[in-house]
Amino acid sequence: xxxxxxxxxxxxxxxxxxxxxxxxxxxxxxxxxxxxxxxxxxxxxxxxxxxxxxxxxxxxxxxxxxxxxxxxxxxxxxxxxxxxxxxxxxxxxxxxxxxxxxxxxxxxxxxxxx
Amino acid sequence: xxxxxxxxxxxxxxxxxxxxxxxxxxxxxxxxxxxxxxxxxxxxxxxxxxxxxxxxxxxxxxxxxxxxxxxxxxxxxxxxxxxxxxxxxxxxxxxxxxxxxxxxxxxxxxx
Numbered sequence: 070x071x072x073x074x075x076x077x078x079x080x081x082x083x084x085x086x087x088x089x090x091x092x093x094x095x096x097x098x099x100x101x102x103x104x105x106x107x108x109x110x111x112x113x114x115x116x117x118x119x120x121x122x123x124x125x126x127x128x129x130x131x132x133x134x135x136x137x138x139x140x141x142x143x144x145x146x147x148x149x150x151x152x153x154x155x156x157x158x159x160x161x162x163x164x165x166x167x168x169x170x171x172x173x174x175x176x177x178x179x180x181x182x183x
Numbered sequence: 184x185x186x187x188x189x190x191x192x193x194x195x196x197x198x199x200x201x202x203x204x205x206x207x208x209x210x211x212x213x214x215x216x217x218x219x220x221x222x223x224x225x226x227x228x229x230x231x232x233x234x235x236x237x238x239x240x241x242x243x244x245x246x247x248x249x250x251x252x253x254x255x256x257x258x259x260x261x262x263x264x265x266x267x268x269x270x271x272x273x274x275x276x277x278x279x280x281x282x283x284x285x286x287x288x289x290x291x292x293x294x
Contacts, residue, residue, distance in 0.1 A: 127279075162282075
C-alpha cells in the first residue's frame with residue numbers, strides 16, 4: 070500500500086513567486102492535515118480536511134496560503150506570493166479516523182524562498 | 184491552542200542505557216495522546232496512540248504510559264541503541280480536534 074506522498078520534495082523560489090505543493094494521502098483516508106516546521110521549531114498545524122471540506126483552517130498564517138482538496142482525494146497548498154518567512158518544511162498527513170487513530174506523514178516538501 | 188511541553192529538550196545517552204522523557208499537556212478536553220518518532224531527513228512515524236488514563240503501550244524496547252488526570256505521558260526506552268537516535272514528539276488531540284505537537288526531545292545514543 071502506498072504511503073502519503075508529497076511533491077515536490079524540494080522547491081526553491083524567489084520572493085513574490087507562487088508555489089503549489091501537492092499531497093496524495095493514503096487511499097481511503099478521509100482526514101488530511103497540513104503542517105509545517107519553520108527554522109527548526111516545532112511542527113505547527115495549518116489545516117485539516119475531512120474529505121473535501123475544510124474542517125479547521127485556524128493554523129493558516131494568512132490569506133497568501135490557499136489549500137484545496139479536490140474530490141476528497143489529493144490536496145494542494147498554494148502560497149502566493151511567497152515571502153521569506155514561508156521557508157520551511159511542509160508536511161502532509163492522513164488518517165482514517167480522528168484523534169484515536171495514528172496519522173501517517175509524507176516525506177515533506179522543503180520550501181526555500183530566496 | 185494546547186500548551187504542550189516536552190522535556191528534556193535534548194538527551195545524550197550511552198548505548199545500553201535506559202532513558203525516559205516527559206510530555207505534559209492540558210488535562211481538560213483531552214481525547215488522545217500520540218507519540219511519534221522522527222529521524223533526520225525522514226517523516227514522523229507513529230509509535231503509540233493512547234486514549235485511556237493509565238494506558239500503557241509497548242513496542243519492542245519502547246513503552247509509554249499515560250496519565251490523563253494530571254496531564255502527562257512518559258516514553259521509556261530500555262537498553263538504548265544508536266538506531267534509537269531521533270526526535271521523539273508527543274501530540275495530544277483535544278477539543279480543537281487537531282494534533283498539537285510539542286517541540287520534541289532529541290535523543291542521541293552514543294556507541
